[in-house]
Amino acid sequence: MRPAATANAQSEPQFAALVDALTADPGRRGQLTDLLREDHPIYDQRGAATVVRMRGWVLLALARAGVSDAALIFVLEELDTGIDAYLVAAAARALRSYAHPDENLAPFVMRALTNIRYRDEPLCFEHYGDYAVSSTGTSPVRELLMTLAWLGPHARGVLPELEALRAERGGLARKYRIDIDRALHAIRGADQVDEPAAGSCCGPPTGLGNMVSRPSDSRGGVQSIAAAVFEDHGGDRIAFQEFFRGQPSIVVFFYTRCDNPLKCSLTVTKLARIQNLLDAQGLADRIHTAAISYDPAYDLPERLRVYGRDRGVVMNAHHRMLRAIDGMGALCAHFGLGVNFIESLVNRHRIEAYILDAEGRVAVSFERVHWDEGEVVGRAVEVLKEKVTFEMPP
């Protein structure tokens, strides 16, 4: 969080011009990807709708310049969890500029189609910040169907879903019939692609980089955050080192006012499933879990408790819903959180889950696209087996 006085002064037209300049310059195009980081200072003190316009313009720039391997995760993130029509449509269009279409991309596109179809709206991509006042242009559903057609046989894994969509009662607008048929035709078309590998349906493409594992000797320190103080769901205060030192922990971030059910609500629901897995393996006392709010000023203990309870989270001394009383800045720095704010309110955040080692250092991070609960627990168990050498001051 930054005080309003330090808000980035660049206007939206200036930002749009910057993006256009980067797109036009092959030597600087790589910086477009950097502009998709939620914590980029350029998004500080912007409203959520402004952030949508800005990120959307970057995604459209990528659609023109070509999505690199490094940028792919941002595009898939939007397809995986996005509920804003403009961003999802821009991401769908951007994906078509990626040089390596493969079958792992199709489930993301299909999932986006399921998520966005009842939020479909007309869009205008011609100029920065334009809103469509006519339905003759594009829309997220149209962009996603075009992307499925672009994937062609690579999307064979989602063919049954698309066929069901075509057959269902009511369903997509008649005007999309030609887009669906085109996608179906493209998918059923040439036969040069192997069947998708078993188990590849739901995860990101191999090597995508949504998970980062850090060997013990390359993990950062905890000095800057050791003194950070939290308040938990019951109103009890606890310092970072009191809760996170001595055993590994699984940490997720959320805030109760998040209006994207595919993000915070689902993240905390998945944390409850993680707790069940830990319990089933007899690890509930050996690996801590925590859900930490991005919005500590608003998320008072009762809000934390109710939010967790409603999503099945177990809350006790080892498993807590937390808000930072002191040290939110240190918290952002320690985890490298993908979040930005307008005043104290979140304007955009990514999905993020972390495994801390017994010293409270970040050992593994899962970012942007949904993680598998079993994999998170498996990684946490690996961290549990590490030899512990405490370096933290007592």
Place this chain on the structure above:
Amino acid sequence: MDVELQINNTPNPKARFVSWVPSPCRIRVTNPLGAPAPIVNLKITGVSAAGGGAVVFRGGATGAFASSVTLPVPTNGTSVPFFVAGKFGQPSTNNGDVTIQARNGTTLVGSVPVMVRIRKNANTLTTGERNRFVAAFAQLNNQGLGRFADFRNMHVSVSLPQAHGAPGFLPWHRAYLLDLERELQAIDPSVALPYWRFDQPAPNIFTPDFFGASNALGTVQFAATNPLQFWKTDGVQGVNRRPLFNTATAPPGLRTEAQTIAIGTQFPAFRTMEGNPHGFAHTSFGGSIQDPATAPKDPLFFLLHCNVDRLWAKWQRQNGRFNPAVAASYDSNPNNRPGHNLPDTMWPWNGVTGGTRPPTAPGGAMAASPCVGAPGPQPRVQDCLDYQGAIGAPARMGFDYDDAKFI
């Protein structure tokens, strides 16, 4: 001699609520001291408080009801079954305002207080009924942190296809209202969800003491004694509701009750009432209630839908459409989406997430009732048709409307 009277076949005092539908009950002798014979004839009657509800009885699962029933009851403790129902047209106004008494001759040998708990027209509630209802609702909301948050989260953009624009519209909302009503009853068991009869003037609803009076801007204002003044949803204070009609009258343009019930005798025709009167009742206002994704932010939503459900109940009764096995009772179609077919479980109570269902399932299973077992924790569409148990007694869901008789 003492006897025990079990209402809804349970000794649980929380189950002492009945509706127009016969509740299975039983009586047994718990202390035979003074009994004149191994079997005694006990007369069971209902005694109503002034202005209170009234009950009727019968000895078996069928037959006529009467104001009393006399049963031969063994003194060895064996239970004897009987049935009690609210006397149509005379619901309770307070918890326990009817007493079921058992007498041996003139001697009172046992009694239990019960309530004929019925969904009523909100416009004609007593002051006490109104105050208890808003108090329970405010507590359920509890600054947006109470259990109400789940109900809000059940009816948002991502979940609307589970509930709207397809055959499951009416069954889904029946379950939704029942779940909410049971949560209210967990706070105050004397509360039943009232309905806003939108085809009639309802000036008593739109007052500061009840659902609030809207100013010209559409901000709803509540009396200082009304706990709904603390209402919050989505982290935002209060209620925005701008009636586009004079609240001393009924909104114009809505189908009347008679017109709605006459839409057609087959469910595919009847369910078009989702547009008019249902949709038109919503769009008779500006504010949250006007749009599908925000409508439950306004507590009036639940009274509006209670009337929609009541209209379905009356249509069912008029046309005999309680049986899911009868084609005209529902709109079955092989291309219905999941959640809109009779055997489908309904989200969110089924806990199913992902795919064609929303990503999370707020609120968990359907709240249980101490009085009835139906529709179960994970109701299916077909479980929500026979709400009175007219086809099968175990299907009764434990609610009734003041003007919709039991078959």
Place this chain on the structure above:
Amino acid sequence: MAKRKTAKRAGKAGSAVRKSARAALSVATSARRTVKQRVAAMAEAPLAVVESDKDLQAMLGVLRNRDEPIKVRLAALQSLGAAAFSVIAFESCRGDYLATLRQVADDPDPELRQRVLGILMREKDGFAQKKLLDGLKNPAKALVPPAKALQLLSYDVHAEAYAAARAILAKPPNDDARREALRLLAADATAAPLFEKLLRDKKELREIRQIAASALHALNPEKLQQRAREIILDKSDYDDIKATSLMALATFGDDEALGKDKALLNSVSRFGAGKAPAKYKQGARRFLRKFGR
């Protein structure tokens, strides 16, 4: 354009209803009919809208057409809104519907503007949000009065409206705008001290103090309980805010602590026996009964 398959699949039972809906739509969109006839027919039209592209376009055309009588256009908006509740069936109409709403958001008729912007804001529409914020910053561009703009912006907690609300609060053009600015700021986590001050200010309007109590309940519930108790103990404060305070304690307070608070119970007894309006005194008596008094 041909009718969609949905209508074709409908059995005989539904076809009569659908036929009737199409006939009603034909009346509703016909300039040859009277305004009264058309408005009445709009009520039967939602079903036709979701089942036929042609009928949808006809209805949207009425809404867009500034030459149509405003009563008919408002009725068309209501009919489309009713149809929008049939979410699955309306899926195919949504794009055209939203585009049309944006087109008429700056219509000369203020009632239509207000209703349309309300629908869009409840969709969290970026277009409407931008229009409203622009209007607050530059009144010459405002599509609705400031109070209405603030009320509509409050539908989206993520709208960047707090700064605008504070600016209105600093120099309110009227009481409505001040009230709506406060209602919007009731979701601002940093505003608890502001509401605490307003609640304690006996010179404030009763309505503002009531809003402050409700806001404080969300932002700092413990503080509200403290202040509510003080207000009830304060013999010089007003009956209505005492009633609100009592309601806060009765509904959300800690019963165990309240039951032991003799000073509070005595004050409530005095309130219940005093000259306050009857319903306030009834509230006091209900409160006391809860604690056996």
